[in-house]
Amino acid sequence: MDLVHVCMPPPDAERPWRLESYEGRGGYRVWRKVLAGELDAGQVLETVKASGLRGRGGAGFPTGLKWSFMPRDCEQPTYLVCNSDESEPGTCHDRDILRYNPHVLIEGMALSAFAMGATVSYNYIRGEFLGEPVPRFLDALDEARAAGLIGRGLGAAGIDFELHPFAGAGAYICGEETGLLESLEGKPGKPRFKPPFPAQSGLYGRPTTVNNTQTLACVPAIVEKGAEWFKSLGPPNSAGTMIYSVSGHVERPGNYEAPLGVSFNDLLEHAGGVWKGRKLKAVIPGGSSVPVLPAAIIRECTMDYDSLSEAGSALGTGAMIVMDDRTCMVSVLRRIARFYYAESCGQCTPCREGTGWLYRMLTRMLEGRARVSDLDLLLSVANNIEGHTICALGDAAAWPVQSFLKHFRGEFEEKIRSSRAFARQREAAYA
Amino acid sequence: MSGNSSLPDAARDAIRESAARFPSGRQRSAVLDALRLAQDGNGGWLSVELMDAVAEELALPPIQVYEVATFYSMFEVRPVGRHCVSVCTNISCWLRGGRELLKHLESRLGISAGESTVDGRIFLKEEEECLAACTGAPMMMVGHRYHENVTPDEADRIVERLR
Ligand SMILES: Cc1cc2nc3c(=O)[nH]c(=O)nc-3n(C[C@H](O)[C@H](O)[C@H](O)COP(=O)(O)O)c2cc1C
Ligand code: SF4
Ligand code: FES
Numbered sequence: 213m214d215l216v217h218v219c220m221p222p223p224d225a226e227r228p229w230r231l232e233s234y235e236g237r238g239g240y241r242v243w244r245k246v247l248a249g250e251l252d253a254g255q256v257l258e259t260v261k262a263s264g265l266r267g268r269g270g271a272g273f274p275t276g277l278k279w280s281f282m283p284r285d286c287e288q289p290t291y292l293v294c295n296s297d298e299s300e301p302g303t304c305h306d307r308d309i310l311r312y313n314p315h316v317l318i319e320g321m322a323l324s325a326f327a328m329g330a331t332v333s334y335n336y337i338r339g340e341f342l343g344e345p346v347p348r349f350l351d352a353l354d355e356a357r358a359a360g361l362i363g364r365g366l367g368a369a370g371i372d373f374e375l376h377p378f379a380g381a382g383a384y385i386c387g388e389e390t391g392l393l394e395s396l397e398g399k400p401g402k403p404r405f406k407p408p409f410p411a412q413s414g415l416y417g418r419p420t421t422v423n424n425t426q427t428l429a430c431v432p433a434i435v436e437k438g439a440e441w442f443k444s445l446g447p448p449n450s451a452g453t454m455i456y457s458v459s460g461h462v463e464r465p466g467n468y469e470a471p472l473g474v475s476f477n478d479l480l481e482h483a484g485g486v487w488k489g490r491k492l493k494a495v496i497p498g499g500s501s502v503p504v505l506p507a508a509i510i511r512e513c514t515m516d517y518d519s520l521s522e523a524g525s526a527l528g529t530g531a532m533i534v535m536d537d538r539t540c541m542v543s544v545l546r547r548i549a550r551f552y553y554a555e556s557c558g559q560c561t562p563c564r565e566g567t568g569w570l571y572r573m574l575t576r577m578l579e580g581r582a583r584v585s586d587l588d589l590l591l592s593v594a595n596n597i598e599g600h601t602i603c604a605l606g607d608a609a610a611w612p613v614q615s616f617l618k619h620f621r622g623e624f625e626e627k628i629r630s631s632r633a634f635a636r637q638r639e640a641a642y643a
Numbered sequence: 644m645s646g647n648s649s650l651p652d653a654a655r656d657a658i659r660e661s662a663a664r665f666p667s668g669r670q671r672s673a674v675l676d677a678l679r680l681a682q683d684g685n686g687g688w689l690s691v692e693l694m695d696a697v698a699e700e701l702a703l704p705p706i707q708v709y710e711v712a713t714f715y716s717m718f719e720v721r722p723v724g725r726h727c728v729s730v731c732t733n734i735s736c737w738l739r740g741g742r743e744l745l746k747h748l749e750s751r752l753g754i755s756a757g758e759s760t761v762d763g764r765i766f767l768k769e770e771e772e773c774l775a776a777c778t779g780a781p782m783m784m785v786g787h788r789y790h791e792n793v794t795p796d797e798a799d800r801i802v803e804r805l806r
Pocket of ligand 2: 385402403555556557558559560561563564601602603604605606
């Protein structure tokens with residue numbers, strides 16, 4: 213498997229976060245063309261549309277199409293908002309873009325805002341990144357501003373492009389795009405009903421597009437090297453590269469940027485294989501919200517949108533969580549359930565109540581206070597959340613439960629029985 | 644663990660600077676920054692007086708400030724230890740010993756997650772959710788600083804250094 217760097221800097225670049233390094237690698241060439249009036253917004257939009265770029269924030273929505281929902285030639289301001297809230301469990305590549313290649317994001321935001329006719333942009337960065345990623349991004353902003361790449365009336369073309377940083381304060385739900393907009397307005401990050409979609413009424417009621425950090429970081433290379441080049445990197449429907457965050461039971465966890473469509477086996481091998489010489493049991497291939505796949509199925513997959521969805525899961529954020537043969541699936545699912553329970557914003561009853569039930573039922577199973585028939589109840593609670601909520605956090609809480617039970621039901625039954633027997637013995641011993 | 648009831652001048656200036664990033668009349672957007680500044684200047688927690696001072700500075704009804712302070716996990720509305728220590732126990736960290744790391748620190752410090760040491764030195768946060776450093780699992784955050792691939796021994800040394 214070969215690494216291909218579109219969003220990440222080349223590994224040998226020195227202080228790759230500095231403007232000097234970025235420009236030395238050809239950075240800001242495209243944005244300077246725009247500022248010189250040599251490239252118009254329509255060309256940028258059409259190139260991104262033709263490239264087949266899909267959102268890397270989890271849902272894989274076609275980026276160019278999303279931009280085209282923004283009203284044309286409308287009164288300003290309209291907004292572009294970058295989503296650097298990165299909090300999907302298992303996912304940690306936006307942090308590395310901010311730390312190691314902040315200028316590619318700034319140039320990507322500049323080009324994207326220009327393409328959709330927005331003059332003001334914000335980067336919403338999760339509050340926990342205040343130590344390292346935020347200062348790197350702020351320094352890069354200062355450099356770009358001093359170089360005349362951000363501001364008002366830029367270049368011969370006199371373009372306006374403002375970019376402001378924003379730091380969150382700890383809440384997974386602020387990664388959901390309308391929760392994010394609420395938070396940016398200084399409110400609790402409770403998702404909004406859609407429609408209206410942000411392109412009609414977003415930040416402060418103005419037309420707004422929200423894109424993920426990695427999505428925007430792909431844009432400079434696409435405009436510079438062309439739609440065909442980007443497409444040719446991956447299989448049909450999966451253009452370009454992905455920074456795969458490989459974590460869990462592997463020898464060398466890490467962020468590896470490679471073309472979409474690499475085989476799972478190659479990626480696993482690149483990460484050093486399953487640790488301690490153990491066997492592969494299961495993989496969650498796209499962040500904790502996507503369905504789990506057992507070894508036999510994931511071994512046949514390639515890492516792209518179509519292959520993983522045909523296998524019954526999804527590419528999600530490209531965060532691959534690897535589990536070895538000693539992993540207790542009941543404990544893992546309980547930990548995942550705890551997360552959604554803790555992070556539900558509480559607006560919708562099925563999500564607020566259901567996530568708590570899931571967590572408590574799984575706890576009872578591990579503590580020997582459940583019966584095998586409770587598994588049906590667990591599943592029905594999950595089914596009652598799915599599709600009945602304002603935002604997709606509800607679905608994200610249901611999918612792990614459904615998929616863990618689909619593939620590992622026998623292990624759940626066994627665990628319920630053995631925990632029960634163990635609890636009885638303990639009671640007898642203390643009686 | 645006592646604190647200030649009013650905002651220092653530096654915080655007031657910073658809040659104004661933050662509010663300038665938003666359109667006029669949208670200064671409510673600066674409330675997260677303002678609360679963070681207030682909390683940082685007050686040993687890591689927000690008193691009602693401080694939240695009221697933020698409300699006044701941004702010309703907001705106090706309830707709009709309270710609801711934000713209680714919604715986000717990085718704000719504390721009761722006194723806590725000076726140094727905030729969080730251990731991620733979400734899935735990638737869980738698989739590589741994050742839970743054991745937290746248990747270790749609990750017994751080492753003699754407190755449970757969610758509590759502060761009696762000398763007011765350390766606040767051990769509730770089990771933390773994913774902090775986006777999953778490839779460096781297990782990890783912990785001290786203040787704003789990330790420590791990755793942490794062993795129990797290293798965790799001991801890290802917390803011992805905190806004064
Ligand atoms: C509960 C929840 C959490 C989300 N968290 C994130 C996140 O941390 N980062 C992100 O980019 N997108 C996140 N998303 C997806 C966003 O809502 C949105 O689809 C995305 O930012 C759009 O960007 P893209 O089209 O470039 O992918 C989340 C969605 C949901 C439902
Ligand atoms: S699904 Fe859950 S997180 Fe999303 S809006 Fe409803 S209650 Fe909030
Ligand atoms: S799971 Fe611990 S940092 Fe992501």
